[in-house]
Ligand SMILES: NC(=O)C1=CN([C@@H]2O[C@H](COP(=O)(O)OP(=O)(O)OC[C@H]3O[C@@H](n4cnc5c(N)ncnc54)[C@H](OP(=O)(O)O)[C@@H]3O)[C@@H](O)[C@H]2O)C=CC1
Ligand SMILES: N[C@@H](CCC(=O)N[C@@H](CSC=O)C(=O)NCC(=O)O)C(=O)O
């Protein structure tokens with residue numbers, strides 16, 4: 001039992017006070033976990049485009065003030081009543097897609113979209129409709145059931161993957177979102193087969209992880225698409241065979257360029273940006289009769305997708321994925337083992353490391369296309385071993 005168990009902990013956190021405002025490093029009070037909850041000391045966290053999306057104000061579920069972050073790695077500090085699957089000292093990765101193993105969705109075997117705590121999670125609350133964070137006497141909302149931009153956070157027991165303590169938490173934290181989402185989208189949601197042709201739109205961490213999954217699945221052609229030429233080298237590193245910059249083809253739609261490169265279009269395409277025009281292009285570059293397009297990117301409130309229904313009549317399939325279809329408590333520990341066996345790239349996604357005090361710089365590096373993934377540390381800046 002830690003000497004902080006049962007007590008309020010005051011620690012540093014990056015608080016989002018309002019949409020479009022820089023995060024502010026504050027002292028926050030973190031309550032002990034209630035029944036079914038776990039308090040986790042976060043050592044490191046990635047910064048995902050979805051954090052920026054919610055901070056921008058485009059997320060209809062965005063509530064402020066809140067503590068963002070959902071790509072963390074940490075150690076259990078204390079557990080609430082009834083918690084049995086983790087204990088203090090366990091290494092864990094918080095999950096924004098929990099796995100209760102009891103709800104209709106978990107039991108269906110058809111999806112990873114557990115609904116046990118989804119309703120309260122979407123409103124920034126714990127299941128009892130209250131929050132565990134306060135700052136300056138004011139309640140602060142949770143985010144995606146994770147809030148990993150706080151040195152201590154409280155999450156539901158069902159929202160934690162217990163992982164091998166040998167794995168470096170400041171690397172495998174990326175399995176909490178970006179890497180798992182892209183990899184899972186390819187190998188699980190799409191089910192890419194050997195010899196397939198694929199197109200991947202948007203080469204951030206998610207898109208690059210899709211490429212990694214397509215390569216592992218044996219795709220023979222992987223066309224990487226981005227408006228930033230510096231991403232070509234990145235795409236090749238993860239297994240892309242071709243690179244297309246739509247800006248190099250001003251007279252053609254990008255879907256026409258890809259159909260021209262493949263004959264009838266690709267077997268599988270993936271949108272990893274959150275741009276509804278690109279989602280259309282991704283569908284329309286798919287093979288007549290069987291091409292499958294997977295929407296991964298999160299589009300702003302009010303945006304809608306469109307295409308001619310004929311695209312579907314002629315056999316193309318439009319689908320989407322959350323967290324790559326991965327069931328977090330069961331499969332994230334397996335991905336960590338795969339990483340430890342050097343069968344899954346994760347370190348390769350990390351381009352920048354910062355201390356929490358510079359978390360806003362990590363957002364700027366993502367917006368200007370410089371960063372694939374930044375890791376934010378609560379102690380130091382990643383130059384020392386955790
Ligand atoms: N469904 C799910 O479960 C998940 C969804 N997401 C979503 O996936 C998306 C990708 O996330 P992430 O990898 O972190 O994002 P990044 O911002 O790191 O990557 C997006 C990439 O797309 C490029 N891009 C932007 N516009 C275009 C365009 N018109 N055509 C081609 N490329 C373009 C960007 O280039 P540049 O940098 O030059 O702008 C950048 O390289 C986001 O929408 C995120 O919210 C993330 C995780 C899980
Ligand atoms: N709140 C947003 C929806 C955001 C969204 O789609 N989130 C993805 C994960 S993105 C991770 O980086 C997701 O898992 N969705 C499934 C879910 O149940 O939220 C909005 O309302 O637009």
Ligand SMILES: [Zn+2]
Pocket residue numbers: 048049050051070071177178
């Ligand atoms: Zn994410």
Ligand SMILES: [Zn+2]
Pocket residue numbers: 098099100101102103104105106107113114115116
């Ligand atoms: Zn469930």
